Amino acid sequence: MIYRREIDGLRAAAVVPVILFHAGFSLFTGGFIGVDVFFVISGFLITSIILEEMRKGTFSLVAFYERRARRLLPALFLVILCCLPFAWLWVMPEEFRDFSDSLIATSLSGANFLFWFKSGYFAPEAGEVPLLHIWSLAVEEQYYMFFPLLVIFMWKRKPNWLLATLVAIAFASLAYSEWASRVFPSANFYFLPSRAWEFLAGSICSFIESKGKKRGSDPLSLLGFGMIAFSVFYFDETSPIPSTLALVPVVGAMLVLLFARQGTWVAALLSTRAFITVGKISYSAYLWHQPIFAFARIRSIDPPPITEMGALACFSLVLGYLSWRFVEQPFRRSQHRLLPSRRGLTLSASAMLAAFIAFGLYGHDTRGIPWRLPEPIKDFIADSEWSKTCLVESGSGWDGMPIKNCIFNGSHAQIYAILGDSLASALTPALARRLDGMNIGLEQITHSFCAPVADVSMVPLQARECGAFNTAAIDYLVKSKVKTVVLAASWKIFFEQSRYVFRGEEVAKSDARQRLREAFDKTVAELTAAGIRVVIVYPHPRGDTEIAAKVAKLMHKGMPAPTITIPQDEFLQQSLPSYAYLDDPKDKHVLRVDPAKIFCGIEAGRCDLARGGKALIFDKVHFTPTGADAVADEILVALKRDDMTAGNGVAALSSDQF
Structure with missing residues (x-):
């Protein structure tokens, strides 16, 4: 040529x-x-x-x-080899796990599939x-x-x-x-x-x-x-x-x-x-x-x-x-x-590709090889991890309600429940500890990708069981002895999908708004009609990057107590679409807990995602133990206020427990 x-x-x-x-x-x-x-x-x-x-x-x-x-391969291999030491020294575990996945995908000529699944090309974190x-x-x-x-x-x-x-x-x-x-x-x-x-x-x-x-x-x-x-x-x-x-x-x-x-x-x-x-x-x-x-x-x-x-x-x-x-x-x-x-x-090429795949598998299986980091950073990340205990995953199977071994402090006569997705799972341990001190047990009913709305699910495969799961959960709760249910979810993610599945029928968002509203109202109404007090945990500020990893990264660079914030106006803009649905149920037995009281207001116009070296959010969505403790405290304040003013027959919570 x-x-x-x-x-x-x-x-x-x-x-x-x-x-x-x-x-x-x-x-x-x-x-x-x-x-x-x-x-x-x-x-x-x-x-x-x-x-x-x-x-x-x-x-x-x-x-x-x-x-x-x-x-193609010689220059590619050189660049990958040069990336490894910098990733080893500077990249936090979750990001390093993603980097390990990219080594495997690159070696198998499938990087486009990985990045489609993991992240959008124009996403804010794509630059890193x-x-x-x-x-x-x-x-x-x-x-x-x-x-x-x-x-x-x-x-x-x-x-x-x-x-x-x-x-x-x-x-x-x-x-x-x-x-x-x-x-x-x-x-x-x-x-x-x-x-x-x-x-x-x-x-x-x-x-x-x-x-x-x-x-x-x-x-x-x-x-x-x-x-x-x-x-x-x-x-x-x-x-x-x-x-x-x-x-x-x-x-x-x-x-x-x-x-x-x-x-x-x-x-x-x-x-x-x-x-x-x-x-x-x-x-x-x-x-x-x-x-x-x-x-x-x-x-x-x-x-x-x-x-x-x-x-x-x-x-x-x-x-x-x-x-x-x-x-x-x-x-x-x-x-x-x-x-x-x-x-x-x-x-030679096969040996290099095999080595990259083996290293990538090791990085994935060890969740980013956290031991390579300094001890304080490693401890911080471990202490910030959100709880996945009793979180049902798609395809993992659940036999029915109640879910075995997911009732905490079950020896108590009174049992509350928490229903929702992985965000509810992150909140459960903190709430269970507080209720235990008041002789109240907590039943966890959580499924990843499943906001607590009956008969509705998001389109991704991970959410394919949500309709059936939520219907079974609500049917169980209305027949159970549970008289207080906390609804918690990544509402922003759920209410901003482009498509939904209603009883097996896939519907575009433009045609689904009223049906979503009716489905959420119906869910709350079924619970309150059974004499159940419903606590809705409202959206909290979110980050565009992994928050705990960012705090750890800043600590790794020499900043001892980082604070990470977003503008309060940005948070309100994030949350407005969800408020339109969550504000709708007007039953007197519905309590609302707004995490904005915790995250926002330390300084006018800002919301904190990490404060003084303590991350409140682990990734972009899930509460760290510190964040979950703060939200659980707000839930108990709301319950106490309701018990003192409503006289609804639920055992009063004494003031010295707050």
Whole structure:
């Protein structure tokens, strides 16, 4: 294949916006579309190479995969190895466990599946995920697995139909991405079926180039380059990519590939030494930039200033050049290359991948290898862990109500209950201890992902049992001797889903609001009609990052007693949608406990997620023991006030117990 300098220049035009976008430069709001341009370039080059070799009769699938391995793996292995010591020293256990999972997924070419499951690409914490960017490499590797096989199959049977087949698949993939961008936006972003048309756009360019006269065009190449630039500067994280909107950068890349020939203005720009140099090192620079940015953010107490991120962006180019020069090239050059035999390359790569997988499994199984951290940090994290005791998980099975061994202090004559999801589970030990001192037992009825609303569940698989679980729990409670039930859940998460399941029927949020309200009101009414006093624990402030890990991280950096806050207005904005549902039941036997009294008000306009070195929230949602103690105290205050004023027949709580 004839070398085209302008293609290396186009690589530079793709990688630099990605790096600057991840660095946080606000001008490059659509810099992530550089990945889409990369996919088009990859499709073009791979197809050109395969077609040329197929016509000559020299194509070998084994040789193809060897070239891909030599191209991708050495620099990738180097970057991963360099990440390990920094992760070991600086990353907190839960984050290290996630990092360990990413090692496994990267080694198995499945990083896109992991990051789809774990976190959104544009989520606030994404900037601190060292290997997040490897999702695109996984998509590319998956494409390499299937595309050559398709070409071989068609070449042997209907070679004249190959282009038509690729065009048909491309249109089907584009149509799917447009649909999925509306229905499954996160999966749409990460998965090959939504991205295949971008690779195939490059493949189509390869066919056009091989069959027609290669002509440059200033107007068309300028239009293409302008379309890419427009996408970089005017798209943002709300842009549904990939979808038909991605035709702007993708068609732009196609026009540059087809018409930016030597002699055109765009080719002259892309063929300058700066563009070609950055283009040649683009793969290594892409590998380096995200870990550098992530570890800078992990290590910094405050977000690094944009000047520092700019310097780190330049540093990623320097490291990109060094790894291209001393790692990529030695493995790829035709003469005197490292590991020249295919067998040696295969064994070495397999050994490295196996080592990464083994280390990743160890990090996952040990929950982030906490013993590697200093003793005070390790103790703090252990003491902040939220309680999962008696928390039913989807598929773990429950025989019925009451759930065995989940009645605490059951020897007492009077029993209260707590019903809800994992947030209720985190609250249970603190509440059980306080009630025990008043000769009251506590029955825990908690299922992960299951807010205490009968006949309704969220769509994720983890919530598939919620409708049945809550119905069984409420049926049991109305027939039981329990006369006080605490309802606690991650209400914000529950009430802000895009879709729900009502008795097996999946319904969009736009059609579900009234049904949600009725379902919650019905749940409370069934309990109060049975003479049960209901205590609703309202939403509490949430963080965008792991709070206990952030406190531990700040302590690790030398800040002895960190306080982590969010603006009170932000908390109120978070909670308003939930209040609309939780305020609705008007029965006199409904008590409301607002954790805002605990979290907010120490200083005007702020809510604390950690205070004086004590985390109130463990991750983003669940109470630490300290946070649970504070909320449990508020619950008992509400119960005491109700017993003193309502005269509802429930045993009064003496004032010296508060």
